[in-house]
Amino acid sequence: MIKKQIKVIAFDADDTLWVNETYFREAENAFANLLSNYETENKIHQELYKKEIENLPIYGYGIKGFVISMIECALELSNNTINQKTISKIINIGKEMLQKPVIILDGVIDVLNSLKRDYKLIVATKGDLLDQERKLEKSGLIKYFHHVEVMSEKKENDYTKLINHLDIQASEFLMIGNSLKSDVLPLLNIGASAIHIPFHTTWEHEKVTQDTTNLNYKSYTKITDILNSL
Known part of the structure; x- marks a missing residue:
């Protein structure tokens, strides 16, 4: 089970919430x-x-x-x-x-509906600000999130700044995303929690070659599986 002290759950956007x-x-x-x-x-x-x-x-x-x-x-x-x-x-x-359609991935709405009662939900994603705002608006998911952070990078320092802005401890923050490099490893390095939901295709720049089998994070094939950890 994920630590009970989690207060904020952050979702990556592209290939975690929708197809990209x-x-x-x-x-x-x-x-x-x-x-x-x-x-x-x-x-x-x-x-x-x-x-x-x-x-x-x-x-x-x-x-x-x-x-x-x-x-x-x-x-x-x-x-x-x-x-x-x-x-x-x-x-x-x-x-x-x-102009591509925003196709929400299976299970995303069920997960957001379930988690919104007990946690503050935010989006933490990389990309172009205007494009990400457009996709959030078209997706209809914006109503679930207290905060949207479009980040130029997703490294330890970037997440630390975000956590400080949210006025919480790193141990109270959980990140959910499809990239080990951007959504998991930096969080573990600063004492936060992370869940990996792989997408069927990954940009070469986001691939990780190091052995991660002994690291303390969960990996699920479906986003709805995270509900068993919270």
Whole structure:
């Protein structure tokens, strides 16, 4: 069982509350198809990922930075010969991503309805502020949350600032999310609790290679399973 002193439960948004990473995989494939005259599909994916990581400190997480990375990658792979029509198609890939439906994952509403009676629920997520606000509004889930925190990073210091802002102790904070790297390990390092709910696809940047089998966190295949721990 999770510690009884939990007062605040934070939920990651993308791929914890609703579908997100699937849209990025689709966009990457569409981008690779557009650039197929310049490189192999595998090479295009590799170069786009490298460009995304290079740009993270500048643009942060989210679709807008992803689109800029695609354009820069296209310019580099084509040796600056890419035509305006293709650039326009790349921009449209991003616009289509921003207009995707917000598909709430199975069990999320049941969990929020169950937990809202006993805990303060918040959202703690990375990404573009405008896009995350849009998705929260379209999802209809905003009514469940006392606070929404869109974070530029999810490291120990970022969570410590959030916990201090909430005026609670780390031991009173529980994070629920799909990323071991962002939603679990930093919390354990500062004395908070975490539950891992894996999504079927994970961005390469969020993958963890270290052995986590002996760490003190729960991992469930379905979000509704967390109700047995609280």
